Amino acid sequence: MADPAIKQMPQFGSNVGIAERAYRIRRHAVRMGEVQGQGYVGQALGIADVLAVSYFHALRYRPDDTLWEGRDRFLLSIGHYAIALYAALIEAGVLPEDELETYGTDDSRMPMSGMAGYTPGMEITGGSLGHGLGIAVGMCLGLKRKKSDSFVYNLLSDGELGEGSTWEAAMAASHHRLDNLIAIVDFNNQQADGPSRDMLSSEPVTDKFEAFGWHAQRVDGNDIEAVRDAFDTARTLTQPKPRIIVCDTRMAKGVPFLEAREVTHFIRVEPDEWALALKALEQGRRQ
Amino acid sequence: MRLSKFEPRTPLNAGERKTTSAMIASIAPEGVATRNAPFGHTLARLAHERPGIVGLTADLAKYTDLHVFAQEHPDRFYQMGMAEQVMISAAAGLAREGFTPFATTYAVFASRRAYDFICMAIAEEKLDVKIVCALPGLTTGYGPSHQATEDIAIFRGMPNLTIIDPCDALDIEQATEAIADHKGPVYMRLLRGKVPVVLDEYGYKFELGKAKMLREGADVLFISSGLLTMRTLEAARSLEADRVSCAVMHVPTIKPLDTAAILAAARKPGRLLVVAENHTIIGGLGEAVAGVLMREGVTPPFRQIALPDEFLDAGALPTLHDRYGISTAAIIERIKGWLG
Numbered sequence: 001m002a003d004p005a006i007k008q009m010p011q012f013g014s015n016v017g018i019a020e021r022a023y024r025i026r027r028h029a030v031r032m033g034e035v036q037g038q039g040y041v042g043q044a045l046g047i048a049d050v051l052a053v054s055y056f057h058a059l060r061y062r063p064d065d066t067l068w069e070g071r072d073r074f075l076l077s078i079g080h081y082a083i084a085l086y087a088a089l090i091e092a093g094v095l096p097e098d099e100l101e102t103y104g105t106d107d108s109r110m111p112m113s114g115m116a117g118y119t120p121g122m123e124i125t126g127g128s129l130g131h132g133l134g135i136a137v138g139m140c141l142g143l144k145r146k147k148s149d150s151f152v153y154n155l156l157s158d159g160e161l162g163e164g165s166t167w168e169a170a171m172a173a174s175h176h177r178l179d180n181l182i183a184i185v186d187f188n189n190q191q192a193d194g195p196s197r198d199m200l201s202s203e204p205v206t207d208k209f210e211a212f213g214w215h216a217q218r219v220d221g222n223d224i225e226a227v228r229d230a231f232d233t234a235r236t237l238t239q240p241k242p243r244i245i246v247c248d249t250r251m252a253k254g255v256p257f258l259e260a261r262e263v264t265h266f267i268r269v270e271p272d273e274w275a276l277a278l279k280a281l282e283q284g285r286r287q
Numbered sequence: 288m289r290l291s292k293f294e295p296r297t298p299l300n301a302g303e304r305k306t307t308s309a310m311i312a313s314i315a316p317e318g319v320a321t322r323n324a325p326f327g328h329t330l331a332r333l334a335h336e337r338p339g340i341v342g343l344t345a346d347l348a349k350y351t352d353l354h355v356f357a358q359e360h361p362d363r364f365y366q367m368g369m370a371e372q373v374m375i376s377a378a379a380g381l382a383r384e385g386f387t388p389f390a391t392t393y394a395v396f397a398s399r400r401a402y403d404f405i406c407m408a409i410a411e412e413k414l415d416v417k418i419v420c421a422l423p424g425l426t427t428g429y430g431p432s433h434q435a436t437e438d439i440a441i442f443r444g445m446p447n448l449t450i451i452d453p454c455d456a457l458d459i460e461q462a463t464e465a466i467a468d469h470k471g472p473v474y475m476r477l478l479r480g481k482v483p484v485v486l487d488e489y490g491y492k493f494e495l496g497k498a499k500m501l502r503e504g505a506d507v508l509f510i511s512s513g514l515l516t517m518r519t520l521e522a523a524r525s526l527e528a529d530r531v532s533c534a535v536m537h538v539p540t541i542k543p544l545d546t547a548a549i550l551a552a553a554r555k556p557g558r559l560l561v562v563a564e565n566h567t568i569i570g571g572l573g574e575a576v577a578g579v580l581m582r583e584g585v586t587p588p589f590r591q592i593a594l595p596d597e598f599l600d601a602g603a604l605p606t607l608h609d610r611y612g613i614s615t616a617a618i619i620e621r622i623k624g625w626l627g
Contacts, residue, residue, distance in 0.1 A: 168370040
């Protein structure tokens with residue numbers, strides 16, 4: 001806590017716990033989903049705990065200066081998860097809360113698929129899957145050239161592991177001993193055409209990454225304590241290796257009637273159900 | 288003529304000595320002055336003045352002349368292995384951190400394999416990455432796997448990308464410096480190894496985005512880029528003896544195109560306009576020039592010298608250049624035919 005930068009972070013001196021942050025991230029995401037009546041709300045609800053740990057425990061950043069050189073970089077290679085990151089950035093004070101009503105609308109700073117040129121705090125343009133980890137490799141090389149101690153985080157999805165470029169990047173990261181790289185895989189076992197394991201299985205994921213020279217962990221991505229511990233392990237590890245945390249998450253976590261749905265990659269919700277979703281979140285809220 | 292599968296493409300005559308294909312055959316005619324690795328030496332020199340320059344390659348440093356830079360600046364060189372997708376993405380990441388990466392591979396691999404990464408990770412964000420690629424067009428006899436005959440067609444549709452097709456060693460040296468100065472993504476076609484020096488006698492100076500009239504002439508206006516500017520200059524000299532007067536305009540920047548210079552030259556009456564390029568007839572400089580002329584209502588007699596819309600044969604480069612009409616002799620013959 002000696003680093004003055006830490007004092008700029010929203011959680012410093014705050015009594016708001018990570019679980020409450022996760023609840024609020026989910027709430028922002030559901031409200032954004034309501035603007036469009038549909039969308040990648042399932043992913044946002046599933047990854048909210050990981051994002052809460054990222055933005056309110058692990059990452060170093062300044063909400064009012066998203067290009068601050070000393071920040072940790074958080075790369076969203078899965079552009080369609082933008083709704084989740086917007087929700088986290090709203091909670092982190094990077095984006096104003098009232099702007100969520102513009103999600104996916106004309107000329108909004110919050111388009112459906114995340115793009116670096118549109119949104120403060122969105123480091124890269126995601127969406128053509130399989131780009132993020134390679135860009136992270138280059139940023140890690142660049143940070144090492146600058147003798148920076150910042151980390152690069154890259155949030156990938158399980159489906160994205162099907163892209164060959166992800167594995168090129170995985171090899172490059174260990175070859176170049178990128179110990180400033182922390183990859184996070186949201187393993188929700190859902191992609192556009194069905195369960196990821198039935199589309200092109202990446203299992204056993206941690207074995208594969210270990211074989212590629214990475215330090216790998218696998219945790220319940222909706223268990224905040226477990227996620228926090230995994231992030232701490234990844235950040236404090238002294239081995240000269242890139243690190244990966246595979247997070248098994250539940251799509252639509254926190255809204256039981258959506259969790260129960262079989263197909264949740266792109267959720268359509270009836271107008272009257274949004275209020276029910278917010279109510280369900282409220283009921284599950286942990287103080 | 289397409290032969291059936293597995294049949295020799297040319298008859299095997301007993302005792303006849305065939306020319307052979309070579310991956311990196313020199314495109315320098317005998318007796319022409321050359322300079323060695325103009326790109327590599329220029330980049331190595333520039334890097335002394337510009338600490339932001341870094342180099343990346345996908346297992347082709349030696350074959351893109353980047354090894355010269357790597358030897359001089361080993362700590363600024365990244366060998367990315369045979370992995371073009373991560374090489375390009377990593378170049379994007381380095382640019383995001385404030386560096387100016389020069390990434391090299393063959394033109395086929397950049398244009399076909401790494402397209403999506405160049406497009407989304409680099410061009411969409413106007414990142415300061417220079418993609419410099421050897422074996423453009425028909426500059427190897429290895430066949431379609433190595434012949435980037437359609438790279439310009441592929442890249443012309445990509446917004447924000449500057450496309451350079453330099454002619455000789457002088458052009459490459461000056462263009463390398465110019466693209467290092469230019470903020471933004473660039474694709475440059477590269478002649479590597481011993482590269483001829485031909486533009487020195489024309490008082491030429493590379494300027495990004497500018498076409499240059501190298502010589503004037505009354506009967507034919509060649510508009511050409513890259514290797515084919517060397518050939519059109521030779522053809523123009525030779526045609527002079529036959530009292531055919533040829534102008535040669537060199538267009539090293541394919542995009543953005545110097546439309547003003549092209550239109551001004553094309554408006555001069557009485558000339559046959561011939562666009563010559565080391566590229567397929569589809570989607571390259573020829574169609575770019577044609578589009579400009581049509582849109583402006585400038586319609587001189589128009590011809591193209593370019594590679595056919597085919598997967599080309601393997602073989603020796605001089606044979607192939609003759610076969611596909613981009614050798615100096617083939618150009619001269621076609622001009623004479625067109626002029627009647």
